[in-house]
Amino acid sequence: MKSVKILLAAAAASSIGVSAAWAGTLDDVKAKGFVQCGVSTGVPGFSFTDDAGNWQGFDPAVCQAVAAAIFGDPSKVKYTPTTGKTRFTALRSGEIDMLARNTTWTFSRDTDLQLTFVGVNYYDGQGFMVPKELGVTSAKELDGASVCIQTGTTTELNLADYFRINNISYEPVPIETNEEARTNYEAGRCDVYTTDASGLAATRAVFADPSAHIILPEIISKEPLGPLVRQGDDQWADVVRWTLNAMINAEEYGVDSSNVDQMAQGSDNPEVNRMLGSEGDLGSMIGLDKQWAYNVIKNVGNYGEVFEAYIGSDTPIGLERGLNAQYTDGGLIYAPPMR
């Protein structure tokens, strides 16, 4: 079925009208009245459907923020669940306008696949999860193990490299989605599940007994995850990029969804004033109205709020900010100034 999707997407890629290098996505989005956003097929905390069937989570929040920036309404998003294999084809063929799907920013994706990563919203690394009863304490002890791995991902390549360099043999068990990986891991088809450490934590959180599984200390790769768009439409890339930056800056300046109304009246921080539109008109520079960043913070929240709501330490996922703390707190989250 997945292969059929790819075929269709490939066919679509060859039959869609020639729109000169994909300019004008913002106008298209405004005209159709919603953002078509690619998300994953489901990773607890990062993207999942709630009881009402709406997509929620750390990744869909970016889509909602973009919709809020453009329309002032975070619900004007339509979602397309994509697998590791279908995501880029879906984006490049124009099936979706943006992809917010724990996707690693790499050189070849940025250049050869002609995608534009607009930033990083989660600094991650690839890890390993094993059942505690196996008594494994390090990835170096995994010789001969069966490893569940999502195909079409960077983790698949990292895994091959890591085990080859360390001269460890293994049996790859290729799997399409996080959900299938979880069932196969639980059934014991594989001893180890490897993906981004955040994904492991998210997956472990929904196990019947999370404490029966451990995440090994080795982090074998850099996985900067972030939203991305097609290459060749700088205006659209700017909209998504600065929406994300606004969320990050808002946290740094202490603007959140509860105090944004008051801050929007004007504050003694000119940076905040420019961002929220009480001074100057940054919005018009990217084809949006003055209120764009206000709408994002008001409706979706700042970066820290989104993090804590879906994957933070108070949620079942229980991720610490760590690398993903603001740079002022010793993390890597850092956005260029709003000027």
Added chain:
Amino acid sequence: MAVAESHMDQGFTFSKLWRDKRYRGVLMQILVIAGLFAFVTFIVHNAIENLAALGKTFGFAFLNTPASYDINQAFIEYDSRSSHFRAGLVGIINTGVVAVCGIVLATILGFLFGVLRLSNNWLVSRLVYCYVEFTRNVPVLVQILLWYGIIVNSLPTPKVAAADHGIWDVIFLSNRGLYIPAPVFGDGTWLAGIALVIAIAFAIFFKIWAKKTQDATGKIYPVFTINLAVIIGLPLLAFAAMGFPLTWEIPELKGFNFKGGAVLKPEFTALWLALSLYTAAFIAEIVRAGIQAVSHGQTEASYALGLKPSWTLRLVVIPQALRVIVPPLTSQYLNLTKNSSLAIAIGYMDIVATIGGITLNQTGKEMECVIIVMAIYLAFSLMISLFMNWYNKHIALVER
């Protein structure tokens, strides 16, 4: 007729292009060919233009770059440093292996069930009827997932399987696969190989000789029994003469998995069983139709001539039934081969999963990869068609 001929003699006028049957036929053919040509041109042009618009190039150079991913079932040497081309080869072989194994098992089961379906035993024929109706009415993808689910979820993990001692501690069935001892041939096996070649040569010669003798004298030799004995016996004798240079590599639990021996992986087994059982249901119906198509008078006539029942079946019924069976059987073989692309659902690394999946994803060469995959399935299908058409001709009724 005379009128029509004189009509044509009047020479060509434009109105004849649609009034005259002959000219109209030619005109239609030209129009269709022109239309087809225009359509193909449009498609190719459109593809080139859109690739250019996306800023993509078209080429197969990516096949030489390292694939960088591992494949769990490779019958040729392969590691993550091998090229995408080699990964593709591994995929092609995996597709071929499951297709061939599937066709063999589906044929055996299909013929068996087809005959049983006609059994006079009510229970047997009803059971087969239920099997046929169930399997051919449930989508094959669901059956693949079902088998995979059963294997992975209901079989024990390797540790438990090893603790239960398997079968005499040499055969282990776990959710990582069925592990059996693998034969390791020592020095001296070559003699058995030579003996096998000699035995086969003898068998062919003996068959021809027996046929000639029968034609000339009417004397019948038990060709099949003798040949079977020779083909099995001679190599065995040679093997014994060399002192049985054979050892077995027994699978053993080492760390996480069994090591050594031969293994049937769950992905392969699930796909193989599901495809075989699904296709066998269709083949069973084809076989039943074929047998029922042979008139009962044929059987009675051959009995009247004094042929034994087994000969009647082999010499009278089956040759005639095969003529009905083979053409639709070809379609079933083609279906099975193409259905094997559903392997991707359970992570069996066939051509769709390697070139059409991971390679496509890592290199972004959608057009090229899809073209390769389509070309390969086409090649597989054409090969099967060629063989089956040859076989069909071979068994076709020879008019005398």
